[in-house]
Amino acid sequence: MAHDPNHPATASHHDAATATPLVPSTQVSATLLQQCSSLLSEIDELQTLLKGSLRNPQLVEVRQFRSNVNSELKMLQKLEQRMQNNIPASADQTDPELEKRLLHAMRSSNLPFYQAVWNIAKTSCSGLVALGKRFYWEGEVKSCETTRDAGKRKNGSGGWEKQPNKDKRKSVFVDIVAGDGEEWVKVSTISESRLLFDMAKKGWERDSDDDCLSDEVEEPVKRTILRNFDGEDDENDDDDEPELIKLARDLRKAADGTRVRYRHPRLRIILPKIMEGDVPEIDDILKEMRSYGIKVECQGGLSNVSATNLAHLLPQPFKNFTPTLNVDCTLLLAMVSDLSHVKDMPPSPSFHRAIIRQIEVEKEKPLLPTELWAAMGDRELLSTEEAATRMREIVDTIGTKTEQTRMKIMMGHAPYDQLDRESLIQKFAEMSDYPVPKDWKIPLKIVEAQSVIDAAKAQGKLPSVAEKVAEGLSDINHSVFMYGWATGMTTISSNRTIDKQIEMTIENSRQGDDNSEGPFVWICDTARSLVGKDKDRQ
Template sequence: MTPDVDPPLSHTETRDSQQTSAQASKELHQQCVDLLGEIDEFQSMLNSTLRNPQLVELRQFRSNVNSEFKMLQRLEEQMEASNSPDGSERDPDTEMRYLHALRSSNLPFYQAVWNIARGSCAGLLALGKRFYWDRKAWPLEEKKAQKGDGSWEKNKQPNKDKRKSVFVDIVADDGESWVKVSTVSESRLLFDMAKKGWERDSDSDAFSDEDGEGSPKRTVLRNFDGEDSGEDSDDDELELIKLARDLRKAADATRVRYRHPRLRIVLPKIAEGNVPEIDDVLKEMRSYGIKVECQDSISANASQAKLNSLLPQPFRNFTTAVNIDCTLLLAIVSDLSHVKDIAILPSFHKAIVRQIEVEKEQPLLPTELWPAMGARELLCTKEAAKRMCEIVETIGTETEKERMYLVLGNAPNDQLDRESLIRKFQSLSDWQVPVDWALPIRIVDAEPAIEAAKAEGKLPPVADEVAQVLSDINHSVFMYGWATSLTTISSNRTIDKQIEVTIENSRQVDGDAVEGPQVWICDTARSLVGKDKGRKS
């Protein structure tokens, strides 16, 4: 994340700039303080609104800005030490060196990244993340393993070749959009173009690779032609073209919810339409399917944009009705989800103890499940409802059974309206139950919908292969959501990943555009406490 720096200032330019090193240092120092303050403000928002604020990767970006702050402090100390005892000005050479050091600061680049994120992005997941293309092209997330307490941890990954990777400055739209920022100036870009052998012939078509009459408008020592031609091919390529190419390759090797990320490159110091040679470069960058924005199209209102617009928006694309898996039906009725102070008994399984501890830190329903469900219509398959009822009737406490009857609208609650169901449910919970929670959950027959979708060609051929690896209950839940294009919410990450892998392995046959079921995974679930164990009286 190194900024593009123009050549050092001459003595004349130093005098003409009419800005002393002390003034420049003071400005950069304050800008750094302001930027750190905004980052910390946003981190506080994450801490207060997200169940797991670490899902948004800010730490390295803040560390980089803080390192810049410390560098500026050290430089300021050196400048003060170099002042003449009699108060006279420094000699021009020393002053020029300090100005050049300040001018070479990384801070303007970090400010550009932050302002572009704040002014034009939503659903931020990372400020700085590396993506590779020398791996299997499916999940954005690293592979994970489930621990005994039901939570997930990352597996150790083998070392990867950084030469086959790209560093993305902003990962937004909950992972669906990548943004790269380059602060290269027009003068620096033209200098690099000349150095790399770019030439323009106004009488010929741009980027023609034909000899003779269609001679190329530019001469490039090396250029990407759709296939890797070895690592050395990068050495003679223009940096912006290499950046566009690498972004495309990494995006093609990555899928987020079955789709490749959208790509954007922002050039805040480049004006389009002024220099034909630069416009040619922009045109070639766009040929990789990348949106390229220059200074005239960048929002100038970043400072006025609200920081909360950057918060992740995991429920943004949910359907108006959601399909609930059995794992979360149990979480909705469990005492663990509703009783704030459950005494931990020696007879509790360690997974139960861990869930109690996690619940105290971040309660599942108020922070995640109720926001996910919102005011949407709620439904579940009859297989999921049946399995949930079997479990609750067998090992559930009396309060867990009462919640189940309310959630499903079973007798004696089958004649109650939504407001009455919520009032009764509120009496069984220590948390404030949302007044717009759409009880009762409607039970649906999955199989007719699945068969109809197959007959109408709404499911791809790989759906049959996916169905073969699913148990009866998972078949009803996940295939129903897929067949009806409804969002399925579940904590069963294993099944979700199994479906993804099956679909990705079939792409050579079924094509690149195939998408699986829309599934939202809750990273943690809740077991039932069990009869007479740690209940609130």
């Protein structure tokens, strides 16, 4: 198996190969094989957890990382076979050169690097998005694209396609994307000796700058700087910079070109083989890395706690929800649709293709038990007058009797308007094949939105770009999304098109304002239509 000489794991193993006394290859092989199999088992455990917990497990990118570890296992197994073939009947017949080569190959394995990435993800990360993802800084990635869509663009059909001709030299590979996309973690297993060698090779030295004099300051201002005497006239020459400095700068450039929910990702570099405070030259490198706004963690500051439960790695999309949720019309309809409550609904020739597809998706992962009720939890629920009125018009016009009854219960309409919450939930549960959470906050509260929006504008609670955002919204969408923005409330919806439209408008109107943010919107990846009356289907 070929190894990348610039790979941090490979670089560090050159030090290990020379510093560690040789041990019999059988012992090294057995240890590595056991560790690699154990790592694969834990990754498989995470994938099983993802499949059992998420509507779409592929949203968490783990497959490529697992494939890399599996390839490492196969390489170790081949080395094991060669080692077994080198064990003769008599120890005197052992080929010492072959033994030496096999030991070197095993000690050059990338497994310790994969173990480091996995252990750091387990012990210091939550809300996993990817184990390994490349990000580019050629052109800014808008917040509407997020980490999942980075490096892609919209095609003519409104879907995403990979952008051609991406220059890998203008990219950085992030080892862990966590915090539901808001944190990037890079792991480097470079050793102190390798880092010092890299600095010496690139001509980087410590230098005390005594000439920083100011006309207004009597005493010289001394500062320690890193200087490359061979290439100080060419600031763009990456070949003259230590590996870790280039890594920090590339991470910053990629993060500055990416937004997740209107913000740039937080950056963290972890150096498990570097001890801070031991070598001044290395401390200078760490200081330079932190100057890019990156959190740098070294050996002494890492957690030694072993995580036995992987549940914290699951995406946590609801963690920042406000105590009250603003529910869009699209989800109001989904919550009363027969499609969301009837298990194994038989398809009918009169069904639209979209409804047939929703029935298929519902069989795989029921929307309410696996997503919507989890999103709402025990939070207060409200809807704007415009959204509630539109939902009522649609259900009254084309909804089935059961869909109309569910709407009346959920919204607290007559004849259910005198019932308390527990009674409403009991009535609603009688019309669903799924258990209804006892802490579900029904009936929904209906609010008047426009006066709240106007007051927020008058009080300066909305940025100037809000006017431009509002221009592109229909009356219903204006009431829903602008109300959520004006109140700082989480809006939940399945209207991804409008959400992306709002984000794009804000991104295109920044004009240097790096802090501009729009409404906090959570998008449910799948919608539910009403089944509708037979006459309406025809």
